[in-house]
Amino acid sequence: MGVSGKYGSPKKEDHPLNHKPLFIRHAKQLVTLARSSERPLKGQAMNNLNIIEDGSVWIENGVIQKVGKDEEIVQHYQDRLAEADIVDARGKLVTPGLVDPHTHLVYAGSRENEFEMRLKGATYMEIMNAGGGIHATTRATQQADHEQLLQESKRRLDQFLFHGVTTVEAKSGYGLTLEHEIKQLEVAQTLNEQHEVDLVSTFMGAHAVPVKDKENPDRFVDEVITEMIPEVARRGLAEFNDVFCERGVFTPEQSRRILEAGLEYGLKPKIHADEIEPYAGAELAAAVGAVSADHLLKASDQGIQAMAEKEVVAVLLPGTAFFLMAEMAQGRKMVDAGVPVALSTDCNPGSSPTVSLPLIMNLGCLKMGMTPAEVLTAVTINAAHAICRGHEIGSIEVGKKADLVIFDVPNYMSLSYLYGVNHAQTVIKNGRVVIENRIKRSGVNA
Ligand SMILES: N=CN[C@@H](CCC(=O)O)C(=O)O
Ligand SMILES: [Zn+2]
Numbered sequence: 001m002g003v004s005g006k007y008g009s010p011k012k013e014d015h016p017l018n019h020k021p022l023f024i025r026h027a028k029q030l031v032t033l034a035r036s037s038e039r040p041l042k043g044q045a046m047n048n049l050n051i052i053e054d055g056s057v058w059i060e061n062g063v064i065q066k067v068g069k070d071e072e073i074v075q076h077y078q079d080r081l082a083e084a085d086i087v088d089a090r091g092k093l094v095t096p097g098l099v100d101p102h103t104h105l106v107y108a109g110s111r112e113n114e115f116e117m118r119l120k121g122a123t124y125m126e127i128m129n130a131g132g133g134i135h136a137t138t139r140a141t142q143q144a145d146h147e148q149l150l151q152e153s154k155r156r157l158d159q160f161l162f163h164g165v166t167t168v169e170a171k172s173g174y175g176l177t178l179e180h181e182i183k184q185l186e187v188a189q190t191l192n193e194q195h196e197v198d199l200v201s202t203f204m205g206a207h208a209v210p211v212k213d214k215e216n217p218d219r220f221v222d223e224v225i226t227e228m229i230p231e232v233a234r235r236g237l238a239e240f241n242d243v244f245c246e247r248g249v250f251t252p253e254q255s256r257r258i259l260e261a262g263l264e265y266g267l268k269p270k271i272h273a274d275e276i277e278p279y280a281g282a283e284l285a286a287a288v289g290a291v292s293a294d295h296l297l298k299a300s301d302q303g304i305q306a307m308a309e310k311e312v313v314a315v316l317l318p319g320t321a322f323f324l325m326a327e328m329a330q331g332r333k334m335v336d337a338g339v340p341v342a343l344s345t346d347c348n349p350g351s352s353p354t355v356s357l358p359l360i361m362n363l364g365c366l367k368m369g370m371t372p373a374e375v376l377t378a379v380t381i382n383a384a385h386a387i388c389r390g391h392e393i394g395s396i397e398v399g400k401k402a403d404l405v406i407f408d409v410p411n412y413m414s415l416s417y418l419y420g421v422n423h424a425q426t427v428i429k430n431g432r433v434v435i436e437n438r439i440k441r442s443g444v445n446a
Contacts, residue, residue: 027094030055033395040340040385062431097166097403099383104348109140141174164405164424173207185237203238233265241267318363331368402431
């Protein structure tokens with residue numbers, strides 16, 4: 001298997017091969033998720049995958065041109081069939097490229113030592129309060145230069161792509177000074193320019209109170225508001241602004257100030273809410289008009305209700321609860337309450353060191369009571385809405401970016417059922433095949 005093209009080469013749109021049509025034919029199930037670009041799917045509608053059997057897609061210039069039954073597409077393009085590169089998806093599942101709407105992709109180092117400490121009984125917050133956790137990764141990230149951070153993060157991004165993920169949100173928050181937050185965001189920018197995967201950047205200077213400000217966290221909050229947010233916005237390095245609203249980190253009042261300051265500079269609010277303790281984070285998300293509230297393990301019923309009313313996307317992270325051995329967020333309850341739910345890896349070195357969205361889908365089913373259709377919606381169109389990309393990606397529809405995955409399974413249910421395996425066989429990004437993942441054989445089993 002391999003990522004096509006050379007890292008560092010011009011970004012995908014410029015590729016000359018984009019001009020040749022790509023014709024994906026005969027998918028056993030083509031999951032289109034059509035008619036969901038305007039608003040995220042909620043409640044029962046999260047099960048409407050809009051599947052086409054024996055489905056085909058015609059792609060040109062990186063854009064989806066036509067979607068339908070194979071015979072319809074063949075009829076429409078009969079004079080141009082010889083021009084196209086054909087990909088045979090017979091017997092397979094084709095979905096929109098997966099979207100991960102919450103990651104801490106750009107960091108240096110790793111924390112397997114803390115994994116062992118937790119297995120022996122230490123808690124996530126105890127480790128952080130003793131100067132480890134986010135602080136440990138902050139030290140490593142501050143020490144790393146742009147190139148080191150780029151190489152470490154690129155390896156993870158390659159792995160995302162191998163799993164069928166074509167768009168990834170990436171947060172800063174391991175710099176915790178203006179200089180190092182900007183360095184992290186610049187690495188994300190370079191990755192976005194050079195890597196096949198699209199990145200969407202979030203500023204998260206308010207990820208932790210630096211150790212030196214422990215006695216006076218408001219000083220740091222002021223620095224985030226008056227220095228970091230204006231400079232990040234001036235440089236155009238982020239689209240969203242996130243805060244870790246949690247007892248012992250940032251209070252709801254501090255979080256509100258930070259999110260409102262971001263809004264003044266055009267940064268859309270997101271929030272790490274109610275992860276370890278109930279802290280009215282979901283309520284705050286609704287009050288400030290956040291695009292998403294993430295984690296929500298301990299969200300209150302009122303908070304869930306408020307999110308449903310304001311259509312705040314709940315980005316649930318079952319890999320984090322699994323890895324921290326904590327109780328899961330109430331995914332089933334949120335879907336039933338009409339909250340649009342998305343799922344994400346939360347890829348980070350402390351609480352969820354994984355890049356496998358398919359594994360997260362499986363956890364969504366088994367641990368949060370969601371259906372296989374709901375979890376697929378949650379990592380495609382609803383994930384796209386969680387990063388304000390519902391019009392561009394997340395469904396297979398005419399005019400959208402041609403980001404698609406061919407999974408070597410016969411139907412969407414198998415994606416969550418056959419768990420712990422990477423089923424992504426062919427990944428198409430901007431209309432170009434960028435991953436072909438199969439064993440090269442000769443002889444009888446070829
Ligand atoms: N909870 C806060 N932040 C990250 C974890 C960061 C870390 O432990 O390094 C999260 O979303 O899980
Ligand atoms: Zn996070």
